[in-house]
Amino acid sequence: MGVAFHIWNPYCPAVCSCCLVAAGVSQCQLSGAWRILMSVEVRSATLGDVPEIVAVFRSNVRKWRTFAVLGRRYLPYERLTLLQRYRNGGPWMAPETCALHIQQVQASGNLALVAVHGGRVAGYSGLLFSHEPAPWGHNAKLDTIYVHKDLQRKIGAGTALIQTIEREARAAGCNILWAYKIARGAGPFYARCGFVPLLNQVRVTLRARQFPLSFDAEPLAHPPGYASDLPLVIGHYASSQWLWASPERWRVEARALPDVFQRTEPICFRLRITPASGDPPSDSSAYVYLIPEFRRGHASALAWTGSRDLLPTVQAIVTVARRMKFRKVHLLFQEADWLTIHEAFTPLKTRPNVPHFKQL
Numbered sequence: 001m002g003v004a005f006h007i008w009n010p011y012c013p014a015v016c017s018c019c020l021v022a023a024g025v026s027q028c029q030l031s032g033a034w035r036i037l038m039s040v041e042v043r044s045a046t047l048g049d050v051p052e053i054v055a056v057f058r059s060n061v062r063k064w065r066t067f068a069v070l071g072r073r074y075l076p077y078e079r080l081t082l083l084q085r086y087r088n089g090g091p092w093m094a095p096e097t098c099a100l101h102i103q104q105v106q107a108s109g110n111l112a113l114v115a116v117h118g119g120r121v122a123g124y125s126g127l128l129f130s131h132e133p134a135p136w137g138h139n140a141k142l143d144t145i146y147v148h149k150d151l152q153r154k155i156g157a158g159t160a161l162i163q164t165i166e167r168e169a170r171a172a173g174c175n176i177l178w179a180y181k182i183a184r185g186a187g188p189f190y191a192r193c194g195f196v197p198l199l200n201q202v203r204v205t206l207r208a209r210q211f212p213l214s215f216d217a218e219p220l221a222h223p224p225g226y227a228s229d230l231p232l233v234i235g236h237y238a239s240s241q242w243l244w245a246s247p248e249r250w251r252v253e254a255r256a257l258p259d260v261f262q263r264t265e266p267i268c269f270r271l272r273i274t275p276a277s278g279d280p281p282s283d284s285s286a287y288v289y290l291i292p293e294f295r296r297g298h299a300s301a302l303a304w305t306g307s308r309d310l311l312p313t314v315q316a317i318v319t320v321a322r323r324m325k326f327r328k329v330h331l332l333f334q335e336a337d338w339l340t341i342h343e344a345f346t347p348l349k350t351r352p353n354v355p356h357f358k359q360l
Contacts, residue, residue, distance in 0.1 A: 039117065040115050040116070040117050040122065040155055040156055040157050040160040041115070041116045041117075042113055042114070042115050042116075042160050042161055042163075042164040043113070043114060043116065044106070044111070044112065044113060044114075045102050045106075045112040045113060045114045045124065047099050047102065047103075049114050049121050050095050050098050050099045050102065051095055052114075052120055052121035053092060053098055053102075053114065053121055053124045054092060054093065054094060054095055054098050055121075055148070056092075056121060056122070056123060056124055056146050056147065056148045057089060057092040057093055057124070057146055058077065058093065059148050059149040059150065060146060060148075060149050061088060061089060061093075064076065064077050064080055064084070064085075064088055065084070065087070065088055066080070066084055067084060067087055067294070081259075082094055082096060082097070082257070082259055082260055083259060083260050083294075085097075086260050087294055090144075092124070092144070092146075096257060097257060097260060100252075100253060100256055100257065104249050104252065104253075105126055105128075105143070108242070108245060108249075109129065110126065110127060110128045110129055110143075110242070111126060111127040111165075111168060112124075112125075112126050113125050113126070113127070113161060113164060113165070115147070115157040115158075115160050115161050117151065117155050117157060121148075122147060122148050122151045122155060122157040123145070123146060123147035123148065123151075123157035123158060123160075123161055124144070124145070124146055124161075125142065125143070125144060125145040125146075125161040125162075125165060126142075126143030126144055127140050127141070127142065127143060127165050127168060127169065128140065128141040128143050128238060128239040128241075128242045129141075129169075129172055129174065129239065129241065130239030130240045130241035130242065131228045131241065132228065132231065132232065132239075132240045132241075133228075133229060133230070133231045136176065136231075136240070137175050137176060138172075138173050138174050138175055138176075139174055139175065139176040139177070139178060139239065140165070140168075140169035140172065140174040140176070140177050140178075140239075140360075141177075141178055141179075141180070141238055141239040141242070142165065142177065142178065142179040142180075143238070145158060145161055145162070145179075147161075158189060159193070162193050165177065166358070166360065169360055170360050174360055175359065175360055176357055176358070176359060176360065177195075177357070177358045177360055178195075178198075178355055178356065178357045178358070179195065179355060179356050180237045180238065180353070180355050181237075181353060181355070182354075182356055190356050193358070194358045195356040195357065195358045196356060196357060196358070197354045197355070197356055197357075198355065198356070198357040199334060199335070199354075199355065200334070200335035200336075200352060200353075200354055201236070201332055201333065201334055201335060201352070201353040201354070201355065202332075202333055202335050202338050202350055202351065202352050202353070203330060203331070203332045203333075203350070203351045203352075203353060204330070204331050204332075204333060204338060204345075204347045204349070204350050205328055205329070205330050205331075205347060205348045205349040205350075206314075206318055206328070206329050206331065206345055206347055206348065207318075207327070207328060207329075207346075207348055208318055208319075208321040208322040208326045208327055208328060208329055209318055209319070209322050210319050210322055210323075211315035211316070211318065211319050213273070213274075213312055213315055213316065213319070214273075214274035215271055215272060215273045215274060215312070215316045215319075216271070216272045216274070217269045217270070217271055217288075217316070217320050218269055218270045218271075218272070219267075219268070219269050220268040220269055220270055220287075221268075222247070222248075223244065223247060223268050223287060226240075226241055226244045226245070227244070227287070227304060228240075228241070229306075230287065230304040230305065230306055231304065231305070231306065232302065232303070232304050233303055233304065233305055233310060233313075233333075233334070233337060234301055234302060234303035234310075234313075234314070234317075234331050234332060234333060235289075235300065235301060235302035235303065235331065235332050236332060236334070237332055240304070243289075243302055244304070246266055246289065246291070246302075247265075247266045247268055247289070250264065250265055250266055263292060263294070264291060264292050264293070264294070265292065266289045266290070266291045267289065267290040267291075267292075267299075267324065268287070268288070268289050269287075269288055269320070270285060270286070270287055270288070271285060271286040271287075271288055271305075271313060271316050271317075272285045273285070273307075273312045273313065273316060285305065285307075286303050286304060286305035286307065286313050287303070287304045287305070288301065288302065288303045288304075288313075288316075288317055288320075289301070289302040289303075290317070290320065290321060290324065290326070290329075292326075293330070297325075297326055297327035297328060298326065298327070298328050298329075298330065299321055299324075299326045299328075299329055299330070300329070300330045300331075300332075301317050301321075301329055301330070301331050303317065310333075310337055310340070310341055311340075311341045311344055314331065314341060314345070315344070317329065317331070328348065332353070335352070
C-alpha cells in the first residue's frame, strides 16, 4: 500500500483550490495559508523504517525524565535505560521496543503506517480495528499520529496520514474512526478533518480496599476467544479487540524484552458476583484484567461485562486489587456510568477525557 499526496499552493493561478477539490482533494488537505509543491507518500511501515520512526517521536520530546524517586529527574536520551525511554512515551521511543510494537500491530491484522517525504519518514500512525456492541459497532481507533517536529504544518504529512487512515477504515467496513486523546494544540487539526467530541469519559483513581460482598474471581491463564458481544465498560482507551489480546502480546514482549515488560504481566480473571440475600439473580459476570503499572503498587483495570449494574463489579475489582497487594487502581469510565456509582466511592483523583469521533 502506497499513496502519494501532492499538496499544492492554493493561491497558485494554475492550480486553484477549487480545481483540487473537484479532482478529489478534500478541504482538509488544503488547510493552511499556503503550501508549496510537496509530495508525501503513505505506506505500511517496515522494520527498516524503525530508526526514522523513533527519530520522529524523539523530536517531539523536550526533556527526558528518569522517573527516579531520588536523584536526577532528567538526563540526556543516550544515558537513559531502555525502560526509562519506554516510560517517556511508549514503545516508539527506542528501536528495540518500536520494532516489537510494529510487529505486534501488523501481526494482529491492524495497520502501522508511515508518511514518507524526500525518501525519509516524516510521520507515523497506527490504526486498530475492532468489532464491538453498539454504539461502537465496527470501529477503527487511531492508535497514535505523530509528525517530525521540524516538518509539522509544512508538508501535509499529518493530513496525508489521516486521509489514508479514513480510506483504510472505510475499506474494512468501519463506521466510526476515533481518537482517545487529542494532543494539546492539535484540536483545530482534528476539527478540520471532521472529528467531533461525542462522549465524555472520566479516569478515576480508587484506593484498593476490601468491600463486603460475595464473589468468585476465577484466574484465567489464557482468556477465551474475543467476546465481541461483551462491551468494554472499564478502560476503553483503545479498541476492545486490541485490549482483549493484551495478555498474549505481553507474553511475546516479556520474552523479547524482559527488562521492560517483566513487571507488567496482566492479571486476568473472571468475576462472578453472588447476589445479596433477597436480590433477584442476575448475569453479573465480567472478564477483568488488572495490569500492573510501572509505579509500584498501582494497577489499571479493564472490564468487559453485559451487566448494567457496575457497582458490584467495581467493588470486586478494588477488593481483588487489595488482596494482590496493590494500593491504587485506575479505572476509565464513560462519564454516565461513573455518575451512577460514584457515591459509593471516595476517589483519590478524577480526570476528564473527551474522545473525538468521525462518522465514516
